[in-house]
Amino acid sequence: MAAGTAAALVPIKSITMRSRNDKFVYQNNSDEPGPANTKLIQTLQGIQRGKIDDSFGWNATVQEPKKGEYETEEENTNGVGHEMVDKLP
Numbered sequence: 001m002a003a004g005t006a007a008a009l010v011p012i013k014s015i016t017m018r019s020r021n022d023k024f025v026y027q028n029n030s031d032e033p034g035p036a037n038t039k040l041i042q043t044l045q046g047i048q049r050g051k052i053d054d055s056f057g058w059n060a061t062v063q064e065p066k067k068g069e070y071e072t073e074e075e076n077t078n079g080v081g082h083e084m085v086d087k088l089p
Contacts, residue, residue: 009044013031
C-alpha cells in the first residue's frame with residue numbers, strides 16, 4: 001500500500017518496471033484491498049474520527065484564534081509579512 005500526506009492508505013494492485021519488462025501483481029489483480037490494508041484503513045480512520053483511542057498522539061484540537069492574535073496591518077499578506085507572495089524575489 002501507499003501512504004500519502006493526507007494520511008490516507010491506498011492499496012496497490014501492481015508495480016511495473018518497464019525497463020526490465022517486469023510486473024508484480026498483488027491480490028490477484030483484484031480491485032478490493034486485502035485484509036491487512038482494510039484493517040489499517042479502519043484503524044487510521046477510527047483514530048482520525050475519535051472512535052479509537054489515539055495512543056500515538058497524532059490528533060490535535062484546532063481552535064479558532066483569539067481576535068487580534070494573528071491579524072496583520074495589511075490584508076492579503078499570504079503569511080509573509082507585508083509583501084505578496086508573487087512579489088517575493
